[in-house]
Amino acid sequence: MKIYLSKINESWIVDRVREDWYRHNPDISTQTLRKADTVWIISPWVWKKIARRHLENKNIICSIYHIDFDKFDEKEQNDFIERDRYVDFYHVISEKTKSELQKLTNKNIISIPFWVDPEVWYPIEEKQALREELGFNADDYLIGSFQRDTEGNDLESPKLIKGPDIFLNIVEEIYSKNSKLKVVLAGNRRNYLINNFNSKGIPYKYFEMVDLSTLNKLYNILDLYLVTSRVEGGPQAILECSVIRTPIVSTNVGVASEILNTESIYSPEKFSTAKPNIEYAFKKAQEFIIPRGMKKFRDMFIENYEN
Numbered sequence: 690m691k692i693y694l695s696k697i698n699e700s701w702i703v704d705r706v707r708e709d710w711y712r713h714n715p716d717i718s719t720q721t722l723r724k725a726d727t728v729w730i731i732s733p734w735v736w737k738k739i740a741r742r743h744l745e746n747k748n749i750i751c752s753i754y755h756i757d758f759d760k761f762d763e764k765e766q767n768d769f770i771e772r773d774r775y776v777d778f779y780h781v782i783s784e785k786t787k788s789e790l791q792k793l794t795n796k797n798i799i800s801i802p803f804w805v806d807p808e809v810w811y812p813i814e815e816k817q818a819l820r821e822e823l824g825f826n827a828d829d830y831l832i833g834s835f836q837r838d839t840e841g842n843d844l845e846s847p848k849l850i851k852g853p854d855i856f857l858n859i860v861e862e863i864y865s866k867n868s869k870l871k872v873v874l875a876g877n878r879r880n881y882l883i884n885n886f887n888s889k890g891i892p893y894k895y896f897e898m899v900d901l902s903t904l905n906k907l908y909n910i911l912d913l914y915l916v917t918s919r920v921e922g923g924p925q926a927i928l929e930c931s932v933i934r935t936p937i938v939s940t941n942v943g944v945a946s947e948i949l950n951t952e953s954i955y956s957p958e959k960f961s962t963a964k965p966n967i968e969y970a971f972k973k974a975q976e977f978i979i980p981r982g983m984k985k986f987r988d989m990f991i992e993n994y995e996n
Contacts, residue, residue, distance in 0.1 A: 690994045692718050693725035695739060697732035702925050705901075706803055707731060713983055717990070727994055729780075736772050744775040748994060752780045754922030755943070756789040757850055769793060778993055782922055783944040799989055802944050804982030805928045805974060809901050812934050813909045820910050824894060830869045832860060833911040833935075835904065835926060836918075837878035847881045852917035852940065855957045857885050859915065862960075864891055873907055875899055908935045913965065917957070918942045931974035936965035948973045 692714075694707045711718055719725050722743055730736050730751040736744075751772065778797040781787045787800045813819060817827055825831060838853030839846060847853045864870045872893035874882060879895060886893045896907060908914070914930045916939035923943050930937040931948055938953045938960075939945040945954055949970050955963035976982065 690717055690726050690991065691724055692727045692729055692990055693720070693722050694718075694729045694731050695735060697735060702803070702923075703732050709804070709806065709979075709983075710986075713979065714987065717987065727990060729990075730772075730776075733772065749776050750778060750780060750990070750993065751776045752782070753786060753790055754782060755786055755850075755920050756793070757920050758789070780989070784947060785943060786922055801985045801989065802928060802947065802977050802982075803923070803925060804979050804986070805932050805977050806979050807932065810905055810908070810929045810932050813906065816910060819906050823906060823910060825871065825910060828869055829871045830863075830867055831871055831873050831911050831913075832863070833873040833875075833907060833914045834882070834917075835875040835907070835914075836924060837876055838881045839878045845880060845884070848878075850918060850920040852919050852957075853881050855917035855919075855940070856915060857882060858957070859917065859960050860891060861889065873911060875904060875907055905933070908933045911935050913938065916940060916942070916945065927970075928974050928977055931970035932978060934967050934971055936967055937970065938963040938965055 694710055697703050697707070711720065722728070722739070725747060727748040727750060728739065728743060730739070730749065733751050733753060736751070773794050773796065776796055778799065779790060779794065781790060781798060781800045782802045784800050787798050790798055820827060820829070834856055836851055838848055838851050838856070840848050860870070860872055870892070872886065872891065873896070874893055875896045877898055883893070883895060896903065899907070908930060914926060914935050914937040916924060916926060916937065918924065918940055919942070921942035927937065927939060927944055927948050937949070938955055939949060940957065941954050950966035952964045953966050953970065
C-alpha cells in the first residue's frame with residue numbers, strides 16, 4: 690500500500706502535517722499520485738485538483754476539520770455532495786467534528802487528533818532568559834494567541850468563528866485589573882486585534898510568521914494561552930500547549946474536551962471561572978506524541994486498505 694497526500698501550499702498546519710507524514714512514513718507513502726493506492730485528501734477544499742480517474746480508481750480518504758453550518762450554503766452543500774461520491778471514508782480531528790459530519794454522510798468516520806512532534810514542541814526551563822531574548826520583562830503577564838483573526842479578503846472585520854472579539858473582551862477585562870498584561874501575537878492576519886489594541890492602549894508584541902523554533906519559545910514564556918473560537922477543528926495549539934506545559938484555557942470547541950480538564954473549558958460570559966490544569970492536559974496529550982500519535986494514522990490507513 691502506498692499513500693499520497695494532497696498538496697495545499699498555504700503555509701498552514703496541513704502543510705506541516707504533510708511534511709511530517711512523508712518524513713516519518715516513507716515505507717507506505719509516495720509523492721507520485723499515479724503510484725498511490727490510497728489518496729489522502731488532507732486539504733478537502735482543493736479536492737478538484739485531483740484528476741477524476743484517480744478519484745474513481747483509488748482508495749479515497751478525506752479529512753474534514755470543522756463544519757460551519759451558518760456558512761454551509763447551497764454551493765458548499767453541492768460541493769460536499771459531489772466530493773462525497775468519491776470518498777471511501779472520512780477522517781476528523783475531533784469528536785465534535787465527527788458528530789457534525791454524521792449529519793451529512795453515511796460514510797465511515799474515524800476521529801484522531803493530529804500528532805505532536807516532541808522534537809519541535811517541548812518545555813524550556815530558562816523562562817527568564819527566554820523572556821529577555823524575546824523582549825519581555827520578568828513581571829509581565831503574558832497572554833498568547835497564535836491564530837489568525839481576520840479573513841484574507843478583509844483585513845479589518847473579525848473572523849468570528851475564531852472569536853477575536855471574545856479574545857479582545859477578555860483581554861480588556863484582565864488589563865483593567867492587571868496593568869502588567871501584555872499580549873503575545875503570532876501568525877498572519879492579526880489586523881483586527883492589532884487595530885483594537887492600538888486604539889485601546891493595550892500593550893502587545895507581534896511576531897508575524899516566525900519559524901517553529903521561535904514559536905516554541907513563545908509558548909514557553911506565556912502565563913496563559915487563550916483559545917476563544919466559536920467553531921474549530923483542533924485547534925492544534927491545544928495539543929502544543931499541553932505537551933509544552935503552557936497554561937491554557939479554551940472555549941468548548943474542537944478537541945478541547947478530549948484534552949483539557951473541564952475546569953479549563955469556559956463559556957465566554959464565564960471566563961473568570963476557567964482554570965488551567967497543566968498536568969491533566971500534559972498527560973492527555975501523551976497519547977498523540979510521535980511515534981504513538983502517528984501510529985494511530987498508520988493503523989487507520991492499513992486497516993481501511995485491507996478491508
